[in-house]
Amino acid sequence: MYRREFFILTVLALLAVGLVAGATTVLIHRLNNAVNEVAEITLPDFLSIGLLNQKLLENWSKVLLIQQATSPENRLRMIQEIKQNSTDAQIAAFQKTPTLPEQETVLTELLATRNRFIEKRACYFELVQKGDMDAARVYLNDSLMPEFKLYRASAEGLNDATAEIGKVRAQRVVEVSRTVVVGAGLLTVVVFIAGFFVGFHTLFRGLAWANRIARSSGAKRPA
Numbered sequence: 698m699y700r701r702e703f704f705i706l707t708v709l710a711l712l713a714v715g716l717v718a719g720a721t722t723v724l725i726h727r728l729n730n731a732v733n734e735v736a737e738i739t740l741p742d743f744l745s746i747g748l749l750n751q752k753l754l755e756n757w758s759k760v761l762l763i764q765q766a767t768s769p770e771n772r773l774r775m776i777q778e779i780k781q782n783s784t785d786a787q788i789a790a791f792q793k794t795p796t797l798p799e800q801e802t803v804l805t806e807l808l809a810t811r812n813r814f815i816e817k818r819a820c821y822f823e824l825v826q827k828g829d830m831d832a833a834r835v836y837l838n839d840s841l842m843p844e845f846k847l848y849r850a851s852a853e854g855l856n857d858a859t860a861e862i863g864k865v866r867a868q869r870v871v872e873v874s875r876t877v878v879v880g881a882g883l884l885t886v887v888v889f890i891a892g893f894f895v896g897f898h899t900l901f902r903g904l905a906w907a908n909r910i911a912r913s914s915g916a917k918r919p920a
Contacts, residue, residue: 738794739863746856749787753852756782757845760818763825764834776822784811791855803858807851814848817841 756779766772788808796804821841824833 745791803855810848
């Protein structure tokens with residue numbers, strides 16, 4: 698009878714520990730996935746968008762400075778610097794990481810406005826290279842600048858969308874981390890309780906067995 702009770706109690710304790718341990722393992726796996734999302738997707742995306750916006754503004758500043766350059770050589774030098782400071786690498790890096798639908802929509806708009814801007818910028822460069830600065834100035838104000846504003850707005854939109862997704866992912870890490878801590882604490886409590894009851898039951902049965910032996914020995918002593 699004692700062995701059967703001990704066996705049942707031990708099995709129940711092991712089941713409880715196993716269930717809590719399994720749930721904790723699942724939570725740890727979820728935490729690992731959430732952290733990887735931030736480290737492998739969100740952070741690289743922020744880096745790509747940050748560099749893209751930086752180069753976009755640097756290049757636009759030089760586009761405006763071309764109008765103030767007094768020599769054709771300086772104008773040609775700035776045009777070359779703008780072309781070399783391309784945002785192609787940042788666009789390619791962003792496209793390599795998985796994107797969500799809200800990012801994909803803004804990214805599509807960014808690519809469209811970027812292509813239109815680059816095409817019109819090429820026309821502006823042609824006017825500058827020909828030395829027709831008056832026509833270049835008119836083209837800059839009437840055609841290129843409005844396209845730049847759309848390009849800039851779409852880049853900011855992609856940054857905002859990525860920031861919002863990053864915020865959600867970071868919050869998920871925090872929430873899962875808290876749950877893992879609770880799960881680990883619960884596992885410790887369950888293990889302690891299971892060990893306590895198994896040990897207490899063993900001790901209680903041992904004392905009962907010793908008491909029976911003592912009574913039996915006392916009953917057999919001669920009067």
